[in-house]
Amino acid sequence: MVPGLRGRNHTGDSMIIPVRCFSCGRVIASDYIRFTEACTKIINETGREPKGDEKAKILDDLGVKRYCCRRMILSHKDLIDEVMPY
Ligand SMILES: [Zn+2]
Numbered sequence: 001m002v003p004g005l006r007g008r009n010h011t012g013d014s015m016i017i018p019v020r021c022f023s024c025g026r027v028i029a030s031d032y033i034r035f036t037e038a039c040t041k042i043i044n045e046t047g048r049e050p051k052g053d054e055k056a057k058i059l060d061d062l063g064v065k066r067y068c069c070r071r072m073i074l075s076h077k078d079l080i081d082e083v084m085p086y
Contacts, residue, residue, distance in 0.1 A: 017076045023068035031062045032073050 019029040038058045042050040050058070059070050 018072065021066075021069045021072050024066055026066070026069050028064070028069050028072050031059075031064055031069075032076065034062055035059065035073050 017029050017032045019027060021028050035055075035058055038061075039050050039055070042054060055074065059073065064070050064073065
């Protein structure tokens with residue numbers, strides 16, 4: 001996948017993540033932007049997708065502790081990867 005297109009739809013606009021976590025209401029949209037930036041940095045440096053433990057460290061550094069919030073960010077990214085070819 002082209003790193004520059006990550007998180008963008010076919011018109012070039014950002015895919016929209018819910019602003020708040022569905023379960024606890026924590027604001028996660030701004031953390032998601034930083035999460036994708038950190039993932040893009042890893043891809044550019046290593047030429048591969050970030051591994052699970054690297055994603056975990058990014059979320060820890062962002063202060064996303066509760067697993068309800070972490071699943072919002074991780075599952076949203078997975079959805080983009082699934083939808084992108086279509
Ligand atoms: Zn939450």
